[in-house]
Amino acid sequence: MDKKLYIASDHAGFALKSKLCDRFKSLVDLGTNSEESVDYPDFAYKLTNEVLKDNSNLGILICGTGVGMSMAANRVKGIRAGLVSNNEIARLIRQHNNANVLVLPGRFMDEEEAIKSVKTFIETEFEAGRHQARINKI
Numbered sequence: 001m002d003k004k005l006y007i008a009s010d011h012a013g014f015a016l017k018s019k020l021c022d023r024f025k026s027l028v029d030l031g032t033n034s035e036e037s038v039d040y041p042d043f044a045y046k047l048t049n050e051v052l053k054d055n056s057n058l059g060i061l062i063c064g065t066g067v068g069m070s071m072a073a074n075r076v077k078g079i080r081a082g083l084v085s086n087n088e089i090a091r092l093i094r095q096h097n098n099a100n101v102l103v104l105p106g107r108f109m110d111e112e113e114a115i116k117s118v119k120t121f122i123e124t125e126f127e128a129g130r131h132q133a134r135i136n137k138i
Contacts, residue, residue: 003056004028005122008047010040010069013062013106016114020060023115027060044072048079051100059101060118066105073101080135085109090117094124096131 008030009017015035021027030046032038040063051059059081061069066083073081081101082093085108093099102121104114 003054003058004050005058005060006030006047006050007060007062008032008043009062009106010043010064011035011037012064013069013104016104016106016109016111017062019111020062020114020118024118040068041072044069045076048073048076048081048101052076052078055100057100058122060104060121061101062104062106064105064107066103066108070103073103080138084117084121086113087116087120090120091124094121095127098126098128098131098135 005027007017007020007027009032011032014032021029031043044061047059047061051057061073063069070081070083073079079101080097080099081103082097082099083103084090090102
């Protein structure tokens with residue numbers, strides 16, 4: 001199976017999600033499709049189910065603060081979702097935590113930083129080694 005990159009948001013993350021989809025044409029958009037109020041867990045679970053279909057898949061979730069999506073995604077066995085506020089944290093959640101879901105705070109991150117964070121998340125590899133033993137404890 002080919003590696004896929006999924007993206008989903010709630011209403012508060014819709015604007016940023018739309019901008020990222022315009023920038024990264026390979027993103028598979030799982031919704032929501034407007035700023036009409038929706039329940040973030042529905043979209044977190046939709047995305048995590050797709051990410052888990054192949055261990056090379058990655059996901060991006062966006063809500064207002066990123067906290068709700070992080071909480072929902074991390075309830076799913078096999079998901080390691082990391083909420084980031086900048087590019088450097090996006091790098092570290094891949095290198096040290098082998099995160100398979102990037103979570104962005106749609107109301108607190110500008111488009112430029114979000115683009116940098118997504119690019120870094122996609123391009124960064126897991127370092128394994130001592131980090132794998134820690135992940136095994138989760």
